[in-house]
Amino acid sequence: MTTTPTPPVVPADTAAIPRQLTAAERRAAAARAKLSSPWASAVAIVIALVWTIPTIGLLVSSFRPQQSINTSGWWTWFTNPEFTFANYDEVLFGARESFSTYFINSIVITLPAVVIPITLALLAAYAFAWIDFKGRDILFVAVFALQIVPLQVALIPLMQQYVRWEIAGSFWTVWLSHSIFALPLATFLLHNFMKDIPPSLVEAARVDGAGHVKIFFRVLLPLLVPAIAAFGIFQFLWVWNDLLVALTFAGGTPNVAPLTARLAELAGSRGEAWHLLTAGAFVAMIVPLVVFLALQRYFVRGLLSGGVKG
Amino acid sequence: MATVTYDKATRVYPGQDTPAVDSLDLAIEDGEFLVLVGPSGCGKSTSLRMLAGLEEVDAGSIRIGERDVTHMPPKDRDIAMVFQNYALYPHMTVAANMGFALKISGTPKAEIQRRVLEAAKLLDLVEYLDRKPKALSGGQRQRVAMGRAIVREPQVFLMDEPLSNLDAKLRVSTRTQIASLQRRLGITTVYVTHDQIEAMTMGDRVCVLKDGLLQQVDTPLNLYDTPANVFVAGFIGSPAMNIATFDIIEGGRAKLGEADVSVPRSVLTKVSDEGSDLVTIGFRPESLVPVSSEDVGGIPVTVDVVEELGSDAFVYGHPAGPKAAEQTDRMRSDTVIARVEPRMAPAKGEKIVLKVREGESHFFSVKTGERIPQ
Numbered sequence: 198m199t200t201t202p203t204p205p206v207v208p209a210d211t212a213a214i215p216r217q218l219t220a221a222e223r224r225a226a227a228a229r230a231k232l233s234s235p236w237a238s239a240v241a242i243v244i245a246l247v248w249t250i251p252t253i254g255l256l257v258s259s260f261r262p263q264q265s266i267n268t269s270g271w272w273t274w275f276t277n278p279e280f281t282f283a284n285y286d287e288v289l290f291g292a293r294e295s296f297s298t299y300f301i302n303s304i305v306i307t308l309p310a311v312v313i314p315i316t317l318a319l320l321a322a323y324a325f326a327w328i329d330f331k332g333r334d335i336l337f338v339a340v341f342a343l344q345i346v347p348l349q350v351a352l353i354p355l356m357q358q359y360v361r362w363e364i365a366g367s368f369w370t371v372w373l374s375h376s377i378f379a380l381p382l383a384t385f386l387l388h389n390f391m392k393d394i395p396p397s398l399v400e401a402a403r404v405d406g407a408g409h410v411k412i413f414f415r416v417l418l419p420l421l422v423p424a425i426a427a428f429g430i431f432q433f434l435w436v437w438n439d440l441l442v443a444l445t446f447a448g449g450t451p452n453v454a455p456l457t458a459r460l461a462e463l464a465g466s467r468g469e470a471w472h473l474l475t476a477g478a479f480v481a482m483i484v485p486l487v488v489f490l491a492l493q494r495y496f497v498r499g500l501l502s503g504g505v506k507g
Numbered sequence: 508m509a510t511v512t513y514d515k516a517t518r519v520y521p522g523q524d525t526p527a528v529d530s531l532d533l534a535i536e537d538g539e540f541l542v543l544v545g546p547s548g549c550g551k552s553t554s555l556r557m558l559a560g561l562e563e564v565d566a567g568s569i570r571i572g573e574r575d576v577t578h579m580p581p582k583d584r585d586i587a588m589v590f591q592n593y594a595l596y597p598h599m600t601v602a603a604n605m606g607f608a609l610k611i612s613g614t615p616k617a618e619i620q621r622r623v624l625e626a627a628k629l630l631d632l633v634e635y636l637d638r639k640p641k642a643l644s645g646g647q648r649q650r651v652a653m654g655r656a657i658v659r660e661p662q663v664f665l666m667d668e669p670l671s672n673l674d675a676k677l678r679v680s681t682r683t684q685i686a687s688l689q690r691r692l693g694i695t696t697v698y699v700t701h702d703q704i705e706a707m708t709m710g711d712r713v714c715v716l717k718d719g720l721l722q723q724v725d726t727p728l729n730l731y732d733t734p735a736n737v738f739v740a741g742f743i744g745s746p747a748m749n750i751a752t753f754d755i756i757e758g759g760r761a762k763l764g765e766a767d768v769s770v771p772r773s774v775l776t777k778v779s780d781e782g783s784d785l786v787t788i789g790f791r792p793e794s795l796v797p798v799s800s801e802d803v804g805g806i807p808v809t810v811d812v813v814e815e816l817g818s819d820a821f822v823y824g825h826p827a828g829p830k831a832a833e834q835t836d837r838m839r840s841d842t843v844i845a846r847v848e849p850r851m852a853p854a855k856g857e858k859i860v861l862k863v864r865e866g867e868s869h870f871f872s873v874k875t876g877e878r879i880p881q
Contacts, residue, residue, distance in 0.1 A: 395592065397591075402607075403582060
């Protein structure tokens, strides 16, 4: 016989009183009603279709022979289906440097370029959020103000600096540059997430005997996983798809250059091989897709719920 | 277990002119349950957080036992705190929440398990040990917060309004549970609340604060019977004491309109020493008795509200005699509150006459607000 847990007993007197909805709950209910109307659904479907069509076109094109790509649009494929792996073959195995080198380069560039800024920004965010030091507010504004500087402005001075340090042409240039460009936003975002954690939680940990290191690793870090995952995905996509920084600092050296640099090169300087772009794009897309699908489960909301009341 | 001593402890928040806690002198005995009570902004929470080490001490010192903890970080103070919002770690199970402090201090695993289980049994939490806080009700979360403190076996418990998030019924039952638990464990406890009923029912002694200044520390009954000043008189007791300023007249009596109270000789001397002919008199609702209107010294009152609690009935009214305007003017609040026999409560709108029972008045100096001993 199975025993079912007894349902929680609701005291009759509280059940009888209809609870007044708060303003936020009323708005949420109204929004839910609006968003679940058939019209809203129809609009959502149309937007989704419009958004997907170019990607489908790209996918279809990538399997068409060069001749067809150059002479007719991808939609003609439906009336005149042709199928070839020639583009993928050319992209993956056609060049002097094998495609896998660039693929690995991209991974080698991206991982540290995601991990370094997140690590540094977490430490900075903790200090900004929970350690009361002199000049904290001014410093914090200064950090975020750096966001105003367009990264293009920094490229040449950085390049000169790297040459002086004799690291030009190595992975370090790309790692450092991406870290530098990501830090202000990362610090700001993670700081805001940290500030959202109730102060009493940190105080409870302090009373329980935890110092800064233990508070950071045992209490805050587990609660920040969604924030870290969210920023991690953005930074990953940004670095993986980046061409400007990669081309500037690593474009000239094939053993360092990432996929994007190779893709740009594929098309040729005059665009004579642009039929290869479609296949190249799909190969380059696989990794971000996998990363996004793998990390999206960390986008769980309500991780903080239940810890504090009020 | 230890004593706690505040020695002229002062806290001034940056950018504020007046201290949040102003040279607090307080000695808490070993195993005592001391309640800090006062209106919001009186510095009670700040005092507690100073003891916890979450708030700096700007002047004076705080000692736990013989140790001076004034500038010690919280983790070295050997205290446990229960927060108003419980502050449970949301990503840990109940057991992990309760054992967190022990884990950090490097206690062996088996020992942690044993102590957590022991505390869980004490608090009826055994079946919830594997749950996360979000799967618990408010009362259960409150007990987990208590458990987290108990597991530590600290020298001092600090509780910052731990019941204010519970519903009224649960609050009353948890109140007695906490008090009996504390007596069983015998651990010195400092408890902060703004609810004077909680203060009166739980504390061995109650410490009343106002604007960062200590008003009075005493047993609940002594606070009720001999409030040290007008503030304590008005704050302690529910419903509140009736307080009004009376004229001293010939023959050792004080008068306000028709109201007429006899004043002891010692009080008369004190008042005339001050060079005043006014005295602040307070009387509890139960010190007022209904009399027939012909009696001398009765206050005619129109009944506004009658609170019938079954065991008691409280009449809330306003003065209705010919001198009503002056009486209302001289009263601290504009209602007169009286306890009457619950089965003989007057109806709303009715006019009754109330008289202060002889010898049950509290006298306070008009100038300083201090109690004038009789």
